[in-house]
Amino acid sequence: xxxxxxxxxxxxxxxxxxxxxxxxxxxxxxxxxxxxxxxxxxxxxxxxxxxxxxxxxxxxxxxxxxxxxxxxxxxxxxxxxxxxxxxxxxxxxxxxxxxxxxxxxxxxxxxxxxxxxxxxxxxxxxxxxxxxxxxxxxxxxxxxxxxxxxxxxxxxxxxxxxxxxxxxxxxxxxxxxxxxxxxxxxxxxxxxxxxxxxxxxxxxxxxxxxxxxxxxxxxxxxxxxxxxxxxxxxxxxxxxxxxxxxxxxxxxxxxxxxxxxxxxxxxxxxxxxxxxxxxxxxxxxxxxxxxxxxxxxxxxxxxxxxxxxxxxxxxxxxxxxxxxxxxxxxxxxxxxxxxxxxxxxxxxxxxxxxxxxxxxxxxxxxxxxxxxxxxxxxxxxxx
Numbered sequence: 001x002x003x004x005x006x007x008x009x010x011x012x013x014x015x016x017x018x019x020x021x022x023x024x025x026x027x028x029x030x031x032x033x034x035x036x037x038x039x040x041x042x043x044x045x046x047x048x049x050x051x052x053x054x055x056x057x058x059x060x061x062x063x064x065x066x067x068x069x070x071x072x073x074x075x076x077x078x079x080x081x082x083x084x085x086x087x088x089x090x091x092x093x094x095x096x097x098x099x100x101x102x103x104x105x106x107x108x109x110x111x112x113x114x115x116x117x118x119x120x121x122x123x124x125x126x127x128x129x130x131x132x133x134x135x136x137x138x139x140x141x142x143x144x145x146x147x148x149x150x151x152x153x154x155x156x157x158x159x160x161x162x163x164x165x166x167x168x169x170x171x172x173x174x175x176x177x178x179x180x181x182x183x184x185x186x187x188x189x190x191x192x193x194x195x196x197x198x199x200x201x202x203x204x205x206x207x208x209x210x211x212x213x214x215x216x217x218x219x220x221x222x223x224x225x226x227x228x229x230x231x232x233x234x235x236x237x238x239x240x241x242x243x244x245x246x247x248x249x250x251x252x253x254x255x256x257x258x259x260x261x262x263x264x265x266x267x268x269x270x271x272x273x274x275x276x277x278x279x280x281x282x283x284x285x286x287x288x289x290x291x292x293x294x295x296x297x298x299x300x301x302x303x304x305x306x307x308x309x310x311x312x313x314x315x316x317x318x319x320x321x322x323x324x325x326x327x328x329x330x331x332x333x334x335x336x337x338x339x340x341x342x343x344x345x346x347x348x349x350x351x352x353x354x355x356x357x358x359x360x361x362x363x364x365x366x367x368x369x370x371x372x373x374x375x376x377x378x379x380x381x382x383x
Contacts, residue, residue: 003135004144012073026089033087037322038184049095057089057092060081061081064077097321100113111249128238132229193307201328205332210358211355218277236291241295244295262366262367264303266296267296273285
């Protein structure tokens, strides 16, 4: 999250648009293979797929310190590595969201997702904090080497899971890929709550990607913030996310799932503090703004993902998750390119304002849906 853009800005002297394009390269895979990935995941053993994706991501990132040591690192390689890691992330993420319900059962998915999110958010606290200091102390290429090693550890951890999943469908029972993809798209498109959730997340992600494309450039180049401080500021995301993960199940139980999703989406109002960031103590606006927004985003994500996992038949989980991710993550590279272009054309701070206001506007999709008058999510599939 930090080493690649900082490497591009400080070592390769990349332009604002080039950094935005780097962000786009890491997520464009969701547009290119997002839909077929769901059908492929439903045909495969998910645990093995996750291990293979981890090992591949570690190998791709490991090439960066090698070429940097040889003095041959280029922006082209950063683009290729970001793209390769993005492809493998598509498969890992679709597989893991489809794997969880089979491990814990439908009645435990909210608690399971909350605990998984807690571990993820702890990493969001420790990762950027450590990254900023490491980049400043040993340089971005060696920091990336540690990142590559972490994927090897992840592969070992996934391999240590004792529960074995059921066998994937036999080859003879499979239909044509297009038919299977269409079934997943139809399931999402015909459900009004899933449509509203998908539109909300896609809109928020598009404007969030606009901000992400220019944030590191804004902090490093415009505000002259040292990498160690940049890492601490981004750790605010993890602190807020950890709070959200710890509270998500309790909020959903007390307020109801529908209200928890609305509350979480509305908490992105914290992002309005990010464009107010200034040097010195003014940097706190960045960390606090991101932290508040992260609380809401994590509550929103845990609640709506758990609803989707309970709602969807197990044999359709991969395609349902892939269909939604195709839309909601497919907006990320578009937003990143737009952020790079806007940052070049109108400046970094105005671009951050556009992203923050747009991200908050995403809650309008939920307010226009039946969720605005409901306490909990309805059961069953509605057309």
